[in-house]
Amino acid sequence: MNGNQYPLISLCMIVRDEEKSIVNCLASIKDYVDEIIVLDTGSNDWTPLLAREMGAKVLFADWKQDFSKARNISKQTAKGEWILFLDADEIISAQAAKKLRSLAAAPNVEGYYFNIVNHTSLQKDGQIQVGLNVRMFRNKASYLFEGAIHEQIITSIKKNNPAAQIKHSGLEIIHYGYCVEDIKREEKNHRNIEILQRALQNDPQNPFYLYNLGVSYYKAGRLEEAKKQYQLAKGCISHSATFLPVFYRNFSICLCEMAEYVAALELVEEGIAHFPDYPELYFIKGQIYTDLNFFSEAVTCYLNCLKFEKAHDKYVNTVGVTNYLCYEQLADIYVQLNQPQQALRYQLRAIRTGASSMNSVLRLALIARQHFQSEKMLLKFLKRFLPDLSMDKLIQILFNIACYELVLTEVAQHPAPLVDTLLITIQSCIHLKQWASAHQYIAQIPQSSKAYEFAQLLGCICCLLSKNKSKFKYYLSRIHPDYANDCKLIANNIIFNNGFKLSKLNYSTFLLDIIFQMLTYDQRFTIKMLEKNLAPPVQGTLCHKLALKCISKNNYILAQELLKTSLRLGNKTADTFNLYSEVALKLGNATEGVMAASLATRQQNTAAQYNTLLKGLVNFWWYGMLDIMAVFPDNHLLKQHWMALNSYRNKYLKGE
């Protein structure tokens, strides 16, 4: 360790059961500090050994349910002039770490802020929130961490040394602890809730604890409890609290999610009144308006948010909120307003300002397909505006937007398509009923590939749909026996057998899966086949079950078709009517929803049936109100009713 001409830096950490991340963390920093102190508060895994392996001095202490206490112990023995502290689920980039020494050399500075970059997912399209925190400070015994949780050093520095200069380091620390993929996230959150509850017993009016408890409840999905804590915090929060802006942000997000629109709007407006330069708040306001279908108001909010080039460091900011996130929201709004050109423009802007996930690209493609008349133009557009997209990715996108012809032309030009691309090609062929090509592509999947069996199954389905007996046997021998049995059952009894009607059926998941796949490729053929070769009671139940499967895959149009068939075939049970009603409501057809639900209640007047009927009625009401709103956009009473109705619909009737 070299530290001769520079002041020494000590890294202090507190850890427990962090064997998954401690190595990554220490590896990112160990060459840039002069001492590493790791205080273990009771690990049951390899954490202490791994830390020692990485060159740390490992200390042990009992966990006292108090982060500040532990942190203060960790810094007691530090010898450096500066203390840097990190958590095990954080890393620092090499470029940033290199600059630490020059920061330490600056005179008259007592501490440094760092941008904490919180990833919420390891995926590319996960939100990233950036906040500010003091992480490096001069090692003085009088500077002590405060707060049982979300411990802070700055309060103590300011108290001891009111004139202390605290500067922004301009550096980032990357935190992965909030990632949904982190299996310990829930557990940690639960632990935080306990600590906060305990801390609040001693200090029930502490707005910081109350606020953080709100955040923790929110993260745990306990929205009502979160709201209560936020409300309590609001009763005692100070005007100058550093977390007041983020408090407004998180509280209004919580209210919006709870569909309490009136309250959410009022709160976010209040927040904007206090912090008019906090872009996040405009974004949230835009989302509330979007939820309420107040599109022109929402557009204004997003445009306001876009006026900020960059959000101020002092606020907790979501990456992209002043550019691509807004653009994507605007694109969505214009899709809903049926203005694809405008939507396309915004979605493109989103991609150019940083929206890089496949989802964003797919959205662009979907909008483009709506906008362009010919598939040729569409392809040209995609290639021009997405030059970085690999051929395989492009084909994937084309498949996802159901441009099967384009898939085939692109694949033909692909020198070496991936296996996944080939699978997509096979499926495209089946959609287009190009059986010969399908068989050709299936043959290209090597036996060693993981996708081999799936390709053979596609072959079976291909044969079932084209009634090709000879090839069918060939594929049947190559697929998993579970599927093989059910495939054979379908083939023998349904497709190739023109004799008697099947009156009994074993509804295995495989069977349902195969028929479901057949349906997605050729709905008419499959339904006709079911009608022709199954006895009525079987038909009805099978259709009902298939509909459930469609619903689980969000394919409501197909589900509605199946349920219609089921009802037409005489399966007029309350359950089927009820399900039909739910599907109709999902598809935005309130009248059919109410009709079906009302028939269901006639047959069976249980609470569940009435629940659906009430849901249908509120939707029916909602669509009526939507029409009225369009004609009288500025009526005050109407707006009040509208917000209340939306809250009711989204909060109490949304799901189960």
Added chain:
Amino acid sequence: MQNTISVCIIAKNEANFIKRCIQSVLPYADQVVVVDTGSSDNTPAIAKELGAEVWHFTWNNDFSAARNFSLSKAWGQWILYIDCDEEIDPETGNELLTAVQNNNFDAYFIKVRNMVHNDEATTFTSIRLFRNYPQFRFEGKIHEQISKSILNHSSMEKVGQSDLTLIHHGYNPEMVNIKAKVARNMKLLQQQASNDIQDGFLYYNIGIEYVRQKKFKQALENFIRSLELSQTNTGYAPMLVNKIVTCLIELNRYRDAIQQLDYYRKIYPNYRELYLLETVCHMKCGRYSQAYDIVSKLNLAPEDNLHYFYSNKVYGYSADELQQTLKDLKYAKGKNFSLTVCILMTDEQCNISNCINSISELADEILVLTVGCQDSALMPAYQMGAKIYRLNQEHDLAKLRNFGWQQAQGDWILFLNACEIIDIADAKKVVNIINHSSHNAYYLTVRVLLDNGYYEQNICKLVRKVANIQFQSSLLEDLNESLQQHLCQHLPVKIISHSLKNKSSKAMFDKNMQLLKNDLKKFGKRANIIYQIGMECLKINNIRGAYSHFKHAMNIAGWHYTPELWYYLTHCLIQQKKFSLALQTATAATEIYPDYVDVIYLKGCCQLYLRQLQGAKKDFMCCLQSQKVNSKYIHHAGVSDFLAHCRLAEIYFLQGDIKKCFEHYRMAATKPFGNSIAIPALTKLIIRLHGPGAVEYYLTQLNLNTCHTLCLAAISAASDGCLLESLQLWQAAIEKLLTTKDIRHYSMAFYAMYKIFKTVCDEAIKNNPQDPGLNYLIEKFDQLLPR
């Protein structure tokens, strides 16, 4: 002489109080000026005796004029003005002498402490002490103000604060003085450097939170605490004031709100929303002309300061919209008489604010007279600017009314009950007619609303204050009996009475019966009293009791006593299903009063029940032909139109003539009130005859497919168990709403869907009474979408 003090008092009939008042100021005052505005007691003599200078001033309905007259008589260098029901707190008297020696100030806020009913005292502050400069003069006719004039001609820095305290005893022991003032903190004026603005903001936030929850009372408490801790130049302070006033308005505390606004408008002179809020206050009190004057001035006011939080709209109105709305509402300008409205409040359930709202524009003075009502029920009246008198007397309405008569200052007096309102379209007629009137009293038409319709009768309500007239009965409005020598005219103005709507409580019955028994004791068995007992019985549905009293009244006064008696006798018999006897009575009545349509209608009903369809048809036809109802009869809504039509429809249905049946329902539905009876009947009939799906078609055929009627049909279909039919009708109603673009129908459309939803809820709960999920859903619905 240095720093001399003149105390200025205006007084009228204050013999009981003026002594205490003058005595309290004597030790400090160099001159006491008493301006008498027309006492009939010995107020002037008492004042003179105590050494005051007494001047007479002819009352012209203008407090400021009287006050300014008193100022003009003052020669002291300083002026303290004080009301007769106030006295100087002797412990603070020296503060007065200290204050006038300070050269830095031109005026002072002093404290006024309320001492009413030994309640916890509340203190507010008021500019009462100021230099005797001729430019300092009162402004405003009702809420006279000196502060505006002082600030115009001096400045805020020259207004000091003194601990001099006046004790306010309330107007007289019988008068209610509701403590309602908002504590105002003087730190604001002193602009003290405060280093703790945190707490102020904290309470502000708590307040906002309560506003969000619509808990305005708690919100207000927190805002006031915030105000105490905040400076006027803090960023959120203007917003805070806005919120305080908004809370006060939400709590219907208009008087308090106006008082706050008077004050803060000077601190934030460019804050336009404060003017809008004041406009709203006056508008909500029904003082449209006053509201209009303020909002009109707003166009001249300077632009909003950008730092103020403003939306340019209050309660959904922009300044222009307010001005437009008010322009149509105001009418009092051009009135050349003064009017006192005397409101009797005997029932706490009455919403007196509707009453006051309907006459504020018309009235120069509003007196509210009561015996038993709690302060909380009187609060709205006080806040809307009424003078309130609580008489500690037995419950005797004649005494209350006669007291009001004596107190009234106006040229004319209008007697109302708290549950009555004047139809706004008609109110303008009062101005036109009374401006040129040479009469002394007028009958007004009182329309008593029932759950389904109304009846009308004429009662003497409006009198000129000339002669000494008196009410006698402790319940009845029997003014006409003492008016016999005066000419009493009919004024074509409607008073809408809610006295019977949705209530016929036993408590009310007992109370009224007690009064009537007292009357019986006092005046003996008079027919009008017995008749009234019958009416009280009828209100609580005691048909037999009612019938026997009506009989009794007829026995006393003879068959010619009053035509209504015949009507009610028949009515009671029909209620008891004694149709033949009822028919006999009605037939007898029609022979005496051949033009009494209501009785002809009852006669028709008897025949319909007895299935004498031809006779019934003739009677109802007769009802329809008599368009103009003789105003000497009590008249029930609909007997000469929609009710007769509905009965005819029933007859034609019984005779199998569906076309004529529908036609009569159609005719009924085109009348006001008629559609709520005819449409449900028609809807049920169509569903019965043609099955579901046909209602909209037939309503369209009958030209009854307005948004309103379709909504009524939808509600009716839902309650008949035809949900899909009902929704179809609602959808048709919405289409009508959208094509006509008439937003007035929206609330009916909303109500209809609300009723449909509730009908399904009721059915759901009936079938699943114990289901917690359903109960929760429905409870939340009621919370979110209250009717």
